[in-house]
Amino acid sequence: MRTLVASAVACFTLAGLSHADSAEAAIRKQISIQPQDLATALNSLARARELYVIYADEDVIAQRTRGVFGQLTQDEALKELLGGTGLTYRYIDEKTVTILPVTAAKLAPGAPVIAAPGATYTTGGQGSSAVGGDQTAARASEPRSFWSRIRLAQAGVQGAKPTADLRETQTEQLEEVVVTAQKREQRLMDVPISISALGSEEIEALRVQGFEDFAMTVPNMTFTNFGRYYGSDISLRGLTTFTGGLFQSTSVTVDEAGYGATDTASILSARFLDIQRIEVLRGPQGTLSGRNSMGGSINIITVKPNTETTELTGTVDIGRFDTRLFKLAGNLPLGDTVGLRASLYKEDSEGAIKNVAAGNSSSSDNFGGSLAMRWTPTERFTMDLSFGKEKQDYGMNNFIGVDLFNTAFGRQFYNARFAEWGGNYADGSIDFIDRVGGNGGRVRRDTPESVFIENQIASARLTYTMDKHTVSLLGGQHEYSAHQTFDYDRSEYALYRNYSAKSQRGTTAELRVTSSYDGPVNWVGGVSYLEEKRRSGLSDEAGVWIQQGSPFFPPYVIPTLGTQNAGWRPVYVDDFRRGIESRSAYGNVFWDITDSWHLSAGSRVTRDETSFSQETAWDAITFQPRLTGNFETYSGAKEQFSHRLALTHDFTAETKAYVQWSTGYRPGYANTNPPVLYAGAPKVVDPERVVNYEIGLKGSLFDRRASYALAVFQMDYDKLQVSTQVPNLNPQNWLDDFFYFDINSGAATIKGVEFESSVLVTDHLELRGAAGYNDGKIERVTLGGVTYRDVDIPGRRKFTANASGIYTRPVTSSLQGQLRVDYNYQGERVDALRPVADNLNPSFKTVNLSAGVFADQWSLTAYFENVLDEVYWHDVFVGNYPYRGAQAAFDPRMYGVRFVYHFAGK
Secondary structure, three states, rough: OOEEEHHHHHHOOOOOOOOOOHHHHOOOOOEEEEEEEHHHHHHHHHHHHHEEEEHHHHHHHHOOEEEEEEEEEHHHHHHHHOOOEEEEEEEEOOOOEEEHHHHHHHHHOOEEEEOOOOOOOOOOOOOOOOOOOOHHHHHHHOOOOOOOHHHEEEEEOOOOOOOOHHHHHHOOOOOOOOOOOOOOOOHHHHHHOOOEEHHHHHHOOOOOOOOHHHHHOOOOEEEEEEEOOOOOEEEEEEEEOOOOOOOOEEEEEEEEEEOOOOOHHHOOOOOOOOOOEEEEOOOHHHHHHOOOOOOOOHHHHHHOOOOOOEEEEEEEEOOOOOOEEEEEEEEEOOOOOEEEEEEEEEEEEEEOEEEEEOOOEEEEEEEEEEEEEOOOOOEEEEEEEEEEEEEEEOOOEEEEEEEEEEHHHHHHHHHHHHHHHHOOOOOOOOHHHHHHHHEEEOOOOOOOEEEEEEEEEEEEEEEEOOOOOEEEEEEEEEEEEEEEEEEOOOOOOOOOOEEEEEEEEEEEEEEEEEEEEOOOEEEEEEEEEEEEEEEEEEEEOHHHHHOOOOEEEEOOOOHOOOOOOOOOEEEEEEEEEEEEEEEEEEEEEEEEEOOEEEEEEEEEEEEEEEEEEEEEOHHHOOOOOOOOEEEEEOOEEEEEEEEEEEEEEEEOOOOOEEEEEEEEEEEOOOOOOOOOHHOOOOOOOEEEEEEEEEEEEEEOOOOOOOEEEEEEEEEEOOOEEEEEEEEEOOOHHOOOEEEEEEEEEEEEEEEEEEEEEEOOOOOOOEEEEEEEEEEEEEEEEEOOOOOEEEEEEEEEEOOOEEEEEEEEEOOOOOOOEEEEEEEEOOOOOOOOOOOOOHHEEEOOEEEEEEEEEEOOEEEEEEEEEEEOOOOOOEEOOOOOOOOOOOOEEEOOEEEEEEEEEEEEEO
């Protein structure tokens, strides 16, 4: 039995207190800690209450806690957490608590218990592991201080400071990340899912204002940029929407409310403001996240109000292209039970691209804000409400000409065509992307282009905590609209232009029950509802050069009009509507089979009703529409099942392996185009399904100075939803030569690997790295009567990688200096089944630098993105009238400075 010795330590003059003489300790806060191992629970409590909790490894390592829930004081939370463990606690000072056995506390009341010389504990702070075997024996005889034999669970937040002796001796460790991927709080390394998580500090360091600002830091995550109006199409693990489908393959949630089933880009178009954490879950998440999560899920968690602290954070960011960003976020307690939090931003820029013909640019003028309230009238009940709204006013997209074949030949070819029309651009009055200096450029377009977007989101959450269960009712609503004016021919000649508009509205609700039993089995279950409707329309218009001709361009397409009309006239008008109404029930069981084996198993049943309609008018300029129609049908209500089974083994407290089997699907829908009537197309396109097999390894090394996560996976999916075509055998009833419609055709397999790691090389230098590889093959698919076999899945990048180096060191007694380097690599992407020049997107790499100084209340950072001036693009646009050749979407080279001020007080 271990010998315990009571000892008086001079620096602990307050050690005799059995409770904290502090107003902070008496404040009630909402605490929610699931039943789990005691060490992890103590870390969670330390963060929640901004405490330093010190304990001997031997006392805690084998203990479990029944958890703690509700509005509790500091002492109430500690007593509940330690109930049934045989442990108690004592205060060293207002912010530092020691955990010790009850019997030891009785030996010497009023003093901290100190282990006798020769006891074997690991050195350092939060999350250390016990030393065993020969290493233990070798260290047993070494003279060791009290601090080298304890473990520290600390809050890790601004304002919480340990005692002087502890500051001098504690070992730096990587921050422990807590996520809610399984609808309950868990350490990231305990969750049997391949996850990337960005906390608030990393979000600020990367200056994340939108989805694309962090996308390249996630392994096996890529995107295709279609411009501000259409947004970005996400690919996770190489899984994309392929060439068809009306619904998304990646789900997005904001504070656990899911949106964007019909169009993920709509919710991701919102500027990110006051975000606490972003979680990216890779692989099917159908059981807990629902439909549209075949590739994975992006979970966005906002900062919640609190009832204790008055806070104000202001940000000023000034950058290249006359770019300015102003942000404010603040928290205000109203009494003991109500907290308010508000945030707003103003963002504007002149933009990187200038239209020298129409006089506009790729400018932006955006404004938005949010308001949130938390009400805790009792210890058991919490209500959270939030509302946010923003308006984005953009000029043209960051699209500029690029020649994908041969630069010298391409310029000669296009300049010759321009000369025929009366223009000569060999003088450099327009730019090609490969010679754009610093990624700024010039174009010549007769139409002043613009994009206007509005976003509005509201949410509510009611939580009631009982002794063994927590009931939550969640609801949310997202409204979105966008309008675009686009120069379709991308020249200064009045040939074609396009006007597009779309709107989307989604409503979601969920009732959830979570257990908190003392035993090894717990569960979460609930029912959910989603209704989402999307409408989009476009009008292609012909200009005077099409209608009347010009000295360099003869009359074209519509000679019947002659010269009678010189204005813009509609040529093609289309109106699309799609929707989904979904009801589901789900459940997931968490079973600690033994101390080292853990099972997570669940299922969801979903009943979807989907709708799609299209109304089209062709050749309206002649006043002779060939065929119009309003066709709307439902694919019918169909039950779909998603399952998941994951088994985890703890080799040690800091090394875990898991195997996982999970499934997901993308909803089916009806074909409503005239081909259904005339060409024998299937009336219903069935759901697309995927099965995922995954093996993972997670852990930490060197007393938690290094962490790693490795996942190897294979995803098999079938009934691919693809678009095909058949010849039009009755052209007098329809203008086109082909009918286009969707079918289920073929199967595919994706195999890959993901790896992430962080290492504290020294107490001042941290290195991070991540890499992803996926090999996706279509086993077979038939399109337009042609069968393809063993071809690469288009729209994805096989290789992704990123690395960061963060060096932090004191500059003065009150200032920290930091230098950061970020490297991102995105491999080659092919955007069609057959890789030809006009759908090949080359690989690229970027290097970003930042340097800053940090004080307790403020920071000043200078940043430089794309230091090497890499020329690259996220998408290539080749329209029906490519008079300027292909167009590419790119990120402009950026540099600037950012100042942040933070105030916090009671």
